[in-house]
Amino acid sequence: MTRTHQWTVGLNLVEEDGTTKAQAELDTGTSTLTGKGTARCNPSDVDIPAIGDELAASRAMKDLATQLMRAADRDMEAAGAVTAPTQEGTEYGWSDTAK
Numbered sequence: 001m002t003r004t005h006q007w008t009v010g011l012n013l014v015e016e017d018g019t020t021k022a023q024a025e026l027d028t029g030t031s032t033l034t035g036k037g038t039a040r041c042n043p044s045d046v047d048i049p050a051i052g053d054e055l056a057a058s059r060a061m062k063d064l065a066t067q068l069m070r071a072a073d074r075d076m077e078a079a080g081a082v083t084a085p086t087q088e089g090t091e092y093g094w095s096d097t098a099k
Contacts, residue, residue, distance in 0.1 A: 005028075005029070006029075007026060007027065007028050007029070008026070008027045009024060009025065009026050009027075009064075010024070010025045010027070011023070011024045011025075011057055011060065011061075012025075013053050013056060013057060015049055015052060015053070018040060018041040018043070018047060018052075019038065019039070019040045019041075019052075020038065020039045020040075020049070020052035020053055020055070020056040021036070021037070021038050021056060022036065022037045022038070022039075022053075022056035022057045022059065022060035023035070023036055023060060024036075024037075024057070024060040024061050024063070024064045025064075026064055026068065033064055033067045033068060033071070034064070035060045035061060035062070035063035035064025035065070035066075035067060036059075036060055036063055037055070037056045037057065037058065037059025037060030037061070037062070037063060038056055038059065039051075039052040039053075039054075039055035039056040039059065040052075
């Protein structure tokens with residue numbers, strides 16, 4: 001069975017007084033998650049707004065990804081899946097009881 005879905009991610013950036021704030025919003029059509037990130041320019045550094053944008057945006061996207069993974073973990077646990085930690089990270093799979 002083939003499924004096709006479109007999820008939309010919007011990213012808003014606001015820079016003020018050497019601080020950039022980012023908000024990443026994921027809209028799945030049935031739910032919304034919002035990630036936030038901030039970057040501050042060190043007073044001794046040259047103020048390059050693009051770097052603040054990149055840092056704040058990446059932090060907001062990372063926050064969003066963490067929230068999405070937590071939601072997936074909860075849903076998988078409710079469906080009987082378990083996580084098995086490995087040296088490389090976390091692998092996911094169905095438990096023997098779910099087969």
